[in-house]
Amino acid sequence: MYPIVRKETLADNIILMDIKAPRVANECLPGQFIIAKTDEVGERIPLTICDYDREKETVTIVVQTIGAGTERMMALNEGDALEDFVGPLGCPSELCEEENLEETRKKKIVFIAGGLGTAPVYPQVKWLHEHGIDADVIMGSRTKDLLFYMDEMKAVAGNVYVCTDDGTYGFHGNGCQQLQALIDEGKHYDVCVAIGPMIMMKFVTILTKKLEIPTVVSMNPIMVDGTGMCGACRLMVGGEVKFACVDGPEFDGHLVDFDQAMKRQQQYKTEEGRAKLAYEEGATHHGGCGHCGGDK
Incomplete structure (x- = not known):
């Protein structure tokens, strides 16, 4: 069992747990x-x-209500415990590799955190700060009430630019518009890391491709099983089949086929859609990652 030692409400339907x-x-x-x-x-x-x-000996997670499973988790309180807590899974961020630290120091880095994407952005920015690298962060949300971790982010980032779609806090606009405004002001970036909803990451990569800024995206929104066995997080990256949970979750954003990933994500939600995907994708539909043995 894994005890919950802290629980905190961050925003409407969003909680933090240690x-x-x-x-x-x-x-x-x-x-x-x-x-x-x-x-x-x-x-x-x-x-x-x-x-x-x-x-x-604690790990911090951020949970948003999106279904019965997360509803049950959010109903737990400090002193309660989770049955399972498996990890760490997936590949660490390439920016947070000590062997590449000297190269990373030479880069001007900007993170774009959309909505719940603030959660995975924060540990990367914190790690860089602890190693003497202060990255800029754009934090975007639909409205002020859904923003969280602003003070924590400001403590570890070089600059934090907050934007809201409805203009209730900070810059009136989305992360793409904020990035374009910074570029127009004379800012220069060597790499962008965008984490948030799929549609947000898609439009960030369209912009950064035009701006010629290499971009990393995290495809964690499409994960279901998390071990490479269910096949739900299958996506095409540079024309190759990848699975977000074992090959990622981070990928070169300019190589990700977002349209296919989003269409597939919608199809996977229904039994008929899953059957159609299995037919269309053949041997690569399940186990094609080569990690779980399902392709043998």
Whole structure:
């Protein structure tokens, strides 16, 4: 069992939890994720690691209500415990690799965090800050009430630019418009990391391709099982089949086929759609990642 040592409401239907998970806390790195279950019959829920404390042996996750599984998890309180807390899973962020630190120091980095994407952006920015690199961060949300972690982000970022779609806080516009405004003001960036809803990441990559800024995206929104076995997070990257949970979740955004990924995500929600995908994708539909053995 994995005790909940802290629970905090961040925004409407969004909570933060610190989970006592010594082995995960000792091994995890920014960019990775965990799979949690509330109890024996609960569904497996992949969640990005928002923060970790190796001394306290805790891992921080951010949960938003999107279904029955997350509703049950959000109903738990401090002192309760999760049945399972598996990780760390996925590949760490390439920007947070110590062997590439000197090259990373030479780059001007901007992160664009859309909505819940703030959670996976924060540990990367924090890690860079701890290693002497201050990146800029654009935090975007539909409205002021859905913004969270602003103070925490300001403590570790070089500059934080907050924008809302409805103009209730900060820059009136979305992350793409804020980035374009910064470029127009004379800002220069060597790399962009965009994490948020799929449609947001798609339009960021369209803009950064025009601006000739290499861009990394995190495809964690399409994960279901989190182990490469269900095939739900199958996507095309540079014409090759990849699976977000084992090959990612981060990829070169300019190579990701977002239209196919979003269409596939919608189809996967129905039994008829899953059957159609299985027919269309053949041997690569399930297990095509080569990691789970389903392709043998």
